[in-house]
Amino acid sequence: MPIDFLAGLVGLVLTLLIFSYLIGDNPLFRLATYLFIGVSSGYAAAAIWHFVLIPKLFNPLRSNDPAQLILAVIPFILCFTLFAKLLPRISWIGNFAMAILAGVGAATAIGGAMLGTLIPQSLAAMDMFDVRGLDTAQAFTRLVQGAIMLAGTVAALGYFQFSAGRAPDGTPKRNAFFEAIAWLGKVFIAITFGTLFAGVYMAALTAMIERLSSMINFIRQLAGI
């Protein structure tokens, strides 16, 4: 109980310190910020040490299996070379490990994006007009939905099409067709931004409600209400 009380109390104080930013930047806000950064970094370091380095780097070195030991030494050496980045004179030593990280990460991300996003999403946009096996109402609804999605996708892509011709006065200007597409794309993009803002607002509102709820509940507990 005392731990829960202290935890609740610390939480309440830190929350008030963060709320103090509403009246402007102040040392209390900065104190809460510094505490959050420090605690988060420490927790992250502990988590990495506990969940990454110990089980994946040091434990294999204690293996009796020579093959596993060799496989464990290679990442250990590469990981050790990364410390050379701290010294500019020998920072080149860590370039190889960094190259592996960047290359493997980029290749994985690109492959996943191609196979998991671009192609499937393109196929999904095409399949929206496939009304096979659907009744009229469903087909109509699907077609309308598919048409809106297709129009939104094309219009949004058309908005980012910056190639343009030249007006009689020499100023660059897109033709009327692309101008209309761009205008429609801007509408869809605005709707998307509005949707994202609404999501952010709802997420923040939920977090605020939770914080206020915890504070009120803590006060209630203190007050015995």
Add this chain to the structure above:
Amino acid sequence: MAGLQCPNCGKENPDFLDNCQFCQTPLRAESSVQFGESPVKKHTGELEPILPQWLKDVRQQARESAEEDAAEEAAKPKVSNEPPDLLAGLAAQAKDEGEEVPDWLAGINPPEKTSEAEKPSASGSISDFFAQFEKSEPEPELPRVEEEPASQSAEMPVWMSGSTDSAQAESKDELSEWFTQASMEESKPVEIESNELGWINDATTLPSFNQPEPAKEPEDLSWLHALEDSTKKPEQPSSAPAFAPDSLPGAGASMPDDLNWLNQPGGSSATAFEAPVPTQPEEQSPESAPEDLSWLNSLGGIEIPASPHEAALPVSPADALDWLTPQEGQTISPFEEKPAESNLNWLKGGGQETLINPTPAESTSPFTKIPTGALDGGDAVPDWLKSATEEPSMPAPGALSDWFKDDDAAAHSPLQPVPIDPNFIPAPMDAESLSNQDIDSLFSVKLPDWMSESESKIEGDAPQQTPAIPASSDESLAPVNLPSWVQAMRPAASAVVAEPVSMSEEAEREGPLAGLQGVIPVAPIGSSRRPKAVSLKLQASNEQQSAASILETVLAGETTARAIGAQSIVTSQRILRWVLSGLFLIVLSAMIYMRTQNLPISTDLPASVRSATSIITRLPQNSSILIVIDYEPALAPELEAVSGPLLDHLVLTTHARLVFISTSPSGAGLVNRLLLNTGISSPAGINYQPGTNFVNLGYLPGGASGVREFIDAPSIAMPGAVEAAFSEYAAVVVLTDNGESGRLWVEQLVAKNQADAGYFAFQPLLFAASAQATPLLQPYVDSEQINGMVGGLAEAARYEFVNNSRPGIARIYWDTFGAGMVLGVVMMIFGSLWSLIAGLRARRNAAEAG
């Protein structure tokens, strides 16, 4: 003394100056003739009144005698080989007063004489001075010449008589021998090779003319000394036959042409050496006017070449007067020391029409090439006169060009490379001795008053006449039309740019042009041809210019500071922030404090939630479910409220073993909080036990690579994983607040599924996403890459309501969430209207302010 004002600089100058002493601008428009202008003849008849009476009488007598001579000549048969009488102008003068120039003055002008001499009728008025050179045997003339002066010596001016008296004996012998020797020599045709033309440019290439004759006799010009002495003895009677006493003041009218000698020094060149021989001495009577100067024939004892075919040696006027120049070794101090300015201008001005701009060749050319064509006979007009008027023709191959022989180029050339006979005794060819200045000085030692007066008068006008050159004068030798092939060979015509060429204002001091002014054009060196300024303007098309203008506009827009919109007062912003924050805090706190659950919740689940519910119900019992923690602590309350119904449903339905893995370092610590708040691990709830019912594998590093590695080999990627293969997980539930990180799981799972078909074809992928990540993941839900998703508190509340209001977190927040949504919407609408009204007011104020 009245001064003249310079038209250029405006400064005062003395009136006797012709050019401004400050800027050298001509003060009188008529004082100078510029280059290229034709000289204007001036009437010299006005000099008539100032002439002495005796000279007027002489002139009158000359006219009369000329008429008589003309009548006699007309009566006589025409002698074709007679030399032209260049002095015939005196006898052929017109008597009418309408003539611009007195004839006796015009007769001195050589060019006019040439025109007169071209007439065959004028041949009768040949001067004896020239005729003497035509005589093949001048010796018989000598006695006759000696006889005449004896009777006329009394009437002769003392200064002339004295000179002739003292000089006749010595000079006659010496110079006559010299002339005889020169004339007896067989003249050789002039041969000028093309490579010898350099002498034109370099006068120093003629040393042969300056070579002194070693056989000179020191007493050659002793007669000149005697002449000088005679000038000091005017009382001494003279018996010199050179000047007829009648021609002098007080003399009788029997010698009308006795002043012809005046025409010679400043006039045309002596043609004696080219004159044909066949002139008979007997034909000229001693009483006739031409014979008055016959004493000159015997003066030098000249032997005229007997054969007309013998080419005469081209002799310039200076050559003709070489007998007057002292030879080397002789002591001729009085005349050599005469200044160069004592030229023959007094003769030109006083004896003929005043030629304002005398041609340099006429006055200073020491050598004048005399053609020998006249010796061929048959034509009374000498070739050298023809050459001045006739157009030269194309020379025969190998022959010397006529223009080169005869034209003005030869006449103007100072020196000619004439082969010199070793026996030829040239006179000293120094610049001083070659010029007529010595001759001038000879006669200017002591002049009669009338001559001195005339000379001084002319010299007073001389500065006005000398600067310019009559380049286009018809009287000069200039108007020669060169043949086309010669013109084509002249590079100067094409090389010289038609630019105004200024003439040198300074008189030449050396060379054949000594004393002349404005002869050599002064061309600026190095600055006359400036390279044309190359335009640096780029030749750009309209399209390029428009593109450049666009680029310039863009660059200008980047560098131009944009006007920042007027900011509201900070205090108002802060107050507004405080007001809004206060409203939210008050409203939400009140809703939370009241714990109201009055807002209704729709039971119509979204398709994604419905799909998720369906999948959960189909999962096998006690299967391992992979739960991915992919959110930060800040959004943990939302994710706990969103994922609560899903996890509660999953646990209650399947009693699945939950395997937690986190893709963020802090995610591992959120697992216990999630299970505790959702009531899964709480004793009052499901009471899941760690290690038995759920496993927290911890943090999975590496991002997409880590995900891919975990998918390939969960036990290798996460050593705490019990499942050796990813397919051992019955379902994958991703709890994410970020669409990007959540997309990694989708992509890597789909990629693995396509690479290994059927690997986990029936392995469902469920998402519990924050409201801010839901829009980004919705396309994957629509494409069925995500089998089910619960997004945001709204869907979670519905799912929770369907799930028997378990765990109830969403429902607790729901009223407050609803109030906060309404408050937010109202504030945004109110703020928009406020902004609209404020904008309209600002526009109206701006419109009123103009």
